[in-house]
Amino acid sequence: MELRHLATFTAVAEEGSFTRAADRLRVVQSAVSAAVRNLERDLGVALFDRTTHRVELTDAGRLLLPEARRTLAAAAGAREVVDQLRGGLRGTVRLGMMQAQRASTVSVARLLAEFRAEHPGVDIELRVGASAAHAADLRSGRLDLAYLALPAGSAAGLALVPMDAQSMPLACPADHRLAGRTDVELAELADETFVDTPPEWGNRIATDRAFAAAEVRRTVRYEVGDLGSVVDFVRYRLAVAIVPRTAIGAGSDLRLIRIRHHAPVFRTSIAAPAERRLGAAARALLATALRQAAPTDPSPDEPSRADPVP
Template sequence: MYFVSVAEERSFTRAAERLRVVQSGVSAAVRGLERELGVQLFERTSQRVVLTDAGTALLPAARATIDAAQAARDAVDEVRGGLRGTLRIGTLTSVGFVDLPGLLGQFHAEHPHVDLRLRTATSGSAGLADALLDGELDVAFLSLSGHPPAGLSTRTLVAEPIVAVLPASHPLTERESVSLADLADEPFVDSPLGYGNRTEVDRGFAAAGLQRRVALEVADIATVPQYVGNGLGVALIPRFAVRPGPELALRPVLGTRLSWTFDVATAAARRPSAAVRALLRLVDAHRRS
């Protein structure tokens, strides 16, 4: 567990804080493991801690061992009537389809001995998916375009149509609807690569044999319409992210089926812990329409 904590935190200090032990204990445990295996697991400098090739190779097996031990503890805890352990949750920003504070509040009230860890996406849904597959997260609320990546189990909570958002003065507002071909030559305001809505729109243009230019990348989808309203481009984003105003015009997109989904996901290769299963049972009660 010490090795995995250092690998995930990229720091002996943060790993010790996470494990609630002294740093010297973490360092000694990792050195002991390195002596036992006969390899160096981390490259250590005064500024960073990085896995070696041997450490990278060991990490999946180490996580699998921890998962197996957690499953055994879960079985005992369920018999004793109380869950324990740590639940690591990832989520997107600016997406309110699940009342996450309410969800976690209820979970904490029912399972006070489970340590909750919440991570907000810094590289979109792709980053959350990778964290699930790498074992850094136990469950994530994210947006996936098309078929989910191999290795993930997902359930769609919400599906939203993607609409065209135009400045009110744009010539295309004279039409009742637009096509991807109509928009292909326009500068776009969009999310960075790795975000679910960006992936879905890129997929749509590729399927139509069209190219487009993303002029501005904005991580917070809720602010995209503000850039459009100030004449900096057009956008294709889910309907929920747009608050109508006099500076904007919304149009349906014809000739393609673009949609944004909000999903809850776990890693298919790992049996969900009792804590994950308990959280998933509460999700529907905290969904917002």
Template sequence: MELRQLKVFVAVADESSFTRAAARLNMVQSAVSVAVRNLEKQLGVRLLERTTHHVDLTQAGRLFLPEARRTLAAAQEARHLVEQLHDGLRGEIRLGLVQAPKQMVVHPAHLVARFRAAFPGVTVSVRSGGSVQHAEDLRRGRLDIAFVTLSSEATSGLDLYVLRSEALQLLCSADHPLAGRDQVRLAELVDEPFVETPTTWGNRLASDAAFARLGLSRRVEYEIGDVSGFISFVQQGLGIALAPMSFIGHDEGLRAVPLGPDAPSLSVSLAVPADQTVSTPTKALLQAAREMHEAAKNEAAKSEPAKPGSQSAES
């Protein structure tokens, strides 16, 4: 069994097509077909069901696919380790980005800049999108690491490093009838028009789940996949929204009203696949994020005023 055969099999499984797999691997289609047939012959099982227009995994193929990924990842990891010892860390990281909160402690751009300064031999390619798609791409090996805004229940098969978690609040225009309230409950909002993010965004998933838990339905009037557009529609009084304060900052001309005990929360995390070997460059990027996160937390703790009656360690 050769690594090249495993790489070809994984590509065909990912693309559900010999033609697309050949294009992805820069190979002729006949060579892709031969590599898969030889692999099946060596294993003594059929891994793929071929039809005229589609390719599906057999039961054996579905069982073999994660093992093939792990083997390829382990080989890549070994290669990276040798390169690191010889000439510094090298490789590529495929990083998934979501629209980051304004007050994000580990901001993606800052993280990539710090990492590239420390490891110039590693290329970081980025892909923007929704958290649901990023989670699926991580599971299928299309991304190495990604920022996601999902609850742990929605990220099976992934390991999460939580960077920030906070409750959602009601956002409305300054002249909205609810703008002066100290608190509102979700049940009071069902007749309001909502401005929302796409269904693949963590913010939307958290909001939808909160209403579903209470058996409530609401009317989403506008669905906007851009933070600035999302904010402007609320500012203009076209609807209300649910979002964390870090999503919008404090100077947007909006009113933020805390929700009651049924308020949903949103976590921003870095996610990596749980069932695959994480590459050395990816581990280094995750470690850089951890260091930035810890440094920010320590700095915030130092800047907090001392509680009355407390003594410093030096007193």
């Protein structure tokens, strides 16, 4: 049994696809298929049920997966020890960042610049995406660390270190009926037309949870893929929005109105898998991130259940 066969099996299991596993491993698909066949021959069992439309683990495959992960982690740990003896930290860290990085205390570019100066032998694979997608990739092993904006209740299986928290106000044009108000209740917004980001984004998750807690239904007529476009839709009077204050540029003529009770909070955290030990390179990157941004305490209305990062 070869480590590369176990690594290929794990990639197929986590991706649910031979094609995606080949892309992840940067090899041709025939090499992935051959590695899995060789492993199945060595073990004398089928590891995957293959159909035209999907690839699923067999019972044997489900039993093997956690052992394969442990074996690969042990092998990676042995390589790390040898690399450090040779004079430097090496490896690859897969880091997720949000499509709109809005925390004032977080700069991924600054993080990578400082980390590269300290550890030039470590490669960083940066993946941009939505918070919910990053959470799924952390759980499955496709990411090592990720910046995301999720409430603690939506982060099962993850260890969160809070980095920033911002209450999100209502944004509306200067001539909107609520523009003269200093604050507003969510119930007063039930008849408004909203623009928002897709449901997988952290700010959308926080806003949807706030409306659900207030037992208020709202109408999201427009879904757009970046906060800049959300603000433009508000500016051109197509809708109102609830966004982090940092999404509104300086000198904007939009009005920001505080929300009373159940105010959505945009919480930026750095996250790691709670049940998988990080490699040395990922631990070093996490340590650099924590030095750059002091964690902030969550607001009293939603206590966090963050687990310690492994």
